[in-house]
Amino acid sequence: MPLSRTTRCNCIQISNRSVNPKSLEKLELIxxxxxxxxxEIIATMKKSGEKRCLNPESKxxxxxxxxxxxxxxxxxx
Amino acid sequence: MPLSRTTRCNCIQISNRSVNPKSLEKLELIxxxxxxxxxEIIATMKKSGEKRCLNPESKxxxxxxxxxxxxxxxxxx
Numbered sequence: 001m002p003l004s005r006t007t008r009c010n011c012i013q014i015s016n017r018s019v020n021p022k023s024l025e026k027l028e029l030i031x032x033x034x035x036x037x038x039x040e041i042i043a044t045m046k047k048s049g050e051k052r053c054l055n056p057e058s059k060x061x062x063x064x065x066x067x068x069x070x071x072x073x074x075x076x077x
Numbered sequence: 078m079p080l081s082r083t084t085r086c087n088c089i090q091i092s093n094r095s096v097n098p099k100s101l102e103k104l105e106l107i108x109x110x111x112x113x114x115x116x117e118i119i120a121t122m123k124k125s126g127e128k129r130c131l132n133p134e135s136k137x138x139x140x141x142x143x144x145x146x147x148x149x150x151x152x153x154x
Contacts, residue, residue, distance in 0.1 A: 021108055022108075024108050025107075026105055026106060026107045026108070027105070027106040027107075027108075028103055028104070028105050028106075029103060029104040029105075029106065029142075029145060030102075030103045030104075031098055031099075031101050031103070031104075031145050039145055039146065056145075056146060057146075065106075065142070068106060068108050068116055068133075069116065069133060069134075
């Protein structure tokens with residue numbers, strides 16, 4: 001029974017909401033694997049330490065990745 | 078003396094080499110902050126647990142992000 005096999009995904013709820021790059025502590029990208037068939041993206045927030053799962057397909061995540069790159073070039077000349 | 082201020086970057090050496098997405102445990106994206114002026118990308122490898130700092134500007138990292146997204150859609154129909 002393939003369904004009885006426990007999968008170990010990190011995310012239960014996945015958000016499409018945007019994340020402010022300034023409030024972001026880090027972003028973890030976890031590839032699909034044998035233990036979880038989904039590509040997962042977990043955002044850790046700065047002050048609260050709250051972890052939020054983001055939808056890899058969402059526009060929000062594409063904008064976030066872009067913002068991170070720009071942020072870097074602004075602050076590290 | 079601004080140079081005497083300790084910065085807490087995670088990366089000392091940064092690689093431009095490519096990483097096989099199948100050997101990747103996870104990828105951490107750490108935005109520039111007060112403690113480190115650089116945007117850092119840390120790859121954790123599956124078997125060895127080895128951590129490798131990647132250059133956010135490199136072609137390798139752009140290809141890796143693209144591969145992760147494709148990997149997901151292949152394995153999770």
